[in-house]
Amino acid sequence: MVAQLVRDFPLSRGTFEYEDYRASPTRGNASEFIRRALEDNYDRAAKKENYVQYIASRPRAQRAGAHALFTGSDETLTLSQVAEEVANHPGNVWLPILSLRREDAARLGYDDARRWKDLLTSRAMEMAQAMKIPWEQFRWYAAFHDEGHHPHVHMVCYSADGKSGYLTKDGIAQIKSDLAGEIFRNELTELYQQQTQRRDDLTRRAGQVMGELIRQMETGTLESPRIEQLLTHLAGKLEDLSGKKQYGYLKPSLKAVVDEIVDELARDPRVAQVYGLWYELREEVMRTYRNDLPEHLPLSRQKEFKQIKNLVIREAERLGGSIQPLPPEQGELTTAGKVHQRTAVSTGHSGRYTEPAGGGARRFDGPAVAACVTRLLHHMARVFREQEPRLAAGPIRCTDKKLRKKIQAKKIAMGHKPDDHEDLEISMR
Numbered sequence: 001m002v003a004q005l006v007r008d009f010p011l012s013r014g015t016f017e018y019e020d021y022r023a024s025p026t027r028g029n030a031s032e033f034i035r036r037a038l039e040d041n042y043d044r045a046a047k048k049e050n051y052v053q054y055i056a057s058r059p060r061a062q063r064a065g066a067h068a069l070f071t072g073s074d075e076t077l078t079l080s081q082v083a084e085e086v087a088n089h090p091g092n093v094w095l096p097i098l099s100l101r102r103e104d105a106a107r108l109g110y111d112d113a114r115r116w117k118d119l120l121t122s123r124a125m126e127m128a129q130a131m132k133i134p135w136e137q138f139r140w141y142a143a144f145h146d147e148g149h150h151p152h153v154h155m156v157c158y159s160a161d162g163k164s165g166y167l168t169k170d171g172i173a174q175i176k177s178d179l180a181g182e183i184f185r186n187e188l189t190e191l192y193q194q195q196t197q198r199r200d201d202l203t204r205r206a207g208q209v210m211g212e213l214i215r216q217m218e219t220g221t222l223e224s225p226r227i228e229q230l231l232t233h234l235a236g237k238l239e240d241l242s243g244k245k246q247y248g249y250l251k252p253s254l255k256a257v258v259d260e261i262v263d264e265l266a267r268d269p270r271v272a273q274v275y276g277l278w279y280e281l282r283e284e285v286m287r288t289y290r291n292d293l294p295e296h297l298p299l300s301r302q303k304e305f306k307q308i309k310n311l312v313i314r315e316a317e318r319l320g321g322s323i324q325p326l327p328p329e330q331g332e333l334t335t336a337g338k339v340h341q342r343t344a345v346s347t348g349h350s351g352r353y354t355e356p357a358g359g360g361a362r363r364f365d366g367p368a369v370a371a372c373v374t375r376l377l378h379h380m381a382r383v384f385r386e387q388e389p390r391l392a393a394g395p396i397r398c399t400d401k402k403l404r405k406k407i408q409a410k411k412i413a414m415g416h417k418p419d420d421h422e423d424l425e426i427s428m429r
Contacts, residue, residue: 001054002030005037008044012037027059031147035097051095052083055143055154062113068143070113072121082141091162094131098179099152108183113144116153119182126178130171133159210384213274217381220270221374227264228369230257234316245317247309259300261312265380266299274384275299304387311379315372 002021005012012018017033038051052069055061056079061068067079086093098116105111110119120127120142128138142155159165234257238245247258265271283293299305 001034001050001058004050005034009037009041012040015040028148031060031145038095050083052086052141052156053079055145055156058145060146062144062146064113068113068145069141070117070143071139071141072117072124077141086141086156086158089158089162091159092165092167094155094157094165094167096155096157096175097152098155099150100183102149102151105151110183111146111151116142116144119179120153120155123178123182127157127175130167130174130178131157131159132166132171133157133164137161137164210274210277213270213277214381214385217270217274217377217384220377221370222265222268222377223370224264224268224373227261227373227376230261230264231312231316231319231372232369233257234261234313235319238313238316239320245313247306247313250313258309258312261376262300262305262308263298265308265376268377271299271377271380278384278387305383308376308380308383311383312376315376315379319368319372 021029056067056069
C-alpha cells in the first residue's frame with residue numbers, strides 16, 4: 001500500500017510521516033504515512049477500489065470473517081461488491097477516521113470492532129443529518145484497526161443517490177462532539193454534574209438581575225429623539241411602499257433604518273445590561289463544546305432577536321395612521337441613517353421630523369411617536385423573556401478557575417488535545 005501511494009501521489013514523499021517510515025519501516029509508521037497520504041489526497045483516493053480493500057484487509061484490521069468491513073446491519077458484506085460500488089459512485093464520498101488513545105480505547109472498551117459498530121450504528125442518523133444526507137439515502141461502511149498507540153476506525157460515507165450531501169466545518173464539529181460525548185459519557189458524568197451546579201448558580205444569579213431589568217423594560221418608558229426621527233422616516237416610507245412590509249422584503253436603505261433603530265434600542269442601559277447577561281449565559285453554554293467563541297454581534301445582527309425587526313416595522317406602520325400633510329420644508333435622512341437638516345423641525349422630544357416626500361413633508365403627532373418608542377421597549381422585554389428558557393438549557397462550563405483547570409486536566413488525561421480539549425480525534429473531508 002505504501003508503494004502504491006507513493007506512485008499515485010509522489011508529493012507524499014515530502015511528508016514527515018514518509019520520512020519516519022523510510023527511517024524505520026514499521027507497521028506503526030506505515031499506518032501513519034498511509035493515513036496522512038489518504039487524507040491529503042482524499043479526492044483521488046476515495047474512488048479507488050483498493051482503498052476499501054485496504055481498510056478491510058490490512059494488517060491489524062479486526063476481522064469478523066473474510067474481512068473487517070462492517071455496516072449497521074448484520075448482513076454479510078461482499079468486499080469486492082462494496083469496493084466497486086464506492087469506486088463507481090458518481091457523488092461525493094467522505095472518509096472519516098476516528099481515533100482514540102490506546103489507554104482510552106482499552107479503558108472504555110473501544111479496542112473491539114463490535115463496540116465501534118454499536119456506536120456508529122446508534123449515531124448514524126446524526127451523522128447523516130450533519131452531512132446533509134437524507135436518512136434513507138445514507139450509506140456507510142467501516143473497519144476497525146487495532147493499532148498499538150491509536151486504535152482507530154476508517155469509515156466510508158456517501159449518499160446513495162449521488163446528489164445529496166454537503167459537509168461543513170460545523171458539520172464535522174457536530175459529528176465529533178456527538179461521538180465524543182457518547183464515548184466518554186460515563187466518565188464525564190461527574191464533571192458535568194459540577195458544571196451543571198455552576199450553571200444553575202450562574203443562571204439563578206443572572207436570572208434575578210435579568211428578571212428585574214425585564215420588568216423595568218415592560219413597565220418603563222423610553223425617550224430617544226434619534227429613534228423618533230428614524231421611526232417617523234420609516235413610517236413615511238412604508239406608507240408609500242407596496243407589497244409585503246416585512247424586513248426580508250425591504251430594500252437595503254430601509255433595512256439600514258430598521259437596523260439602526262434596533263441598535264439604538266440596544267443603547268438603552270436596561271437593554272444593554274440584559275443583552276450583556278444574555279451573551280454571558282449563551283457563551284457559558286457554548287464553552288461546553290467549543291473554545292473559539294464567536295465575536296459579539298450588535299443586537300441588529302443577532303439572529304435570535306431578528307423578530308424585533310418586524311416589530312419595529314409594525315410600529316412604524318401603526319405610526320403611519322397619524323400622518324398629516326406639512327408645508328414643503330426640507331430635511332433629509334440618508335440611507336446610512338444619518339440626519340442632514342437644512343431646516344430643523346425636530347426639536348427635543350417633540351417627535352416631529354420632516355423630510356421631502358413628493359414635494360411635501362410630513363408631520364407625526366409627538367405623543368404618538370413617543371408611545372411607539374416605549375412600545376418598542378416593551379416588545380424588547382417580551383423577546384428577552386422568551387429567550388430565558390433557552391438560556392437555562394444545556395450544560396455550561398463552570399466559571400470557577402480552579403475547578404475549570406481541574407476539569408481541563410481530567411479531560412486532557414482522557415484524550416483531549418491541549419488546544420481544543422476534545423475527546424475524539426477525527427479526520428474527515
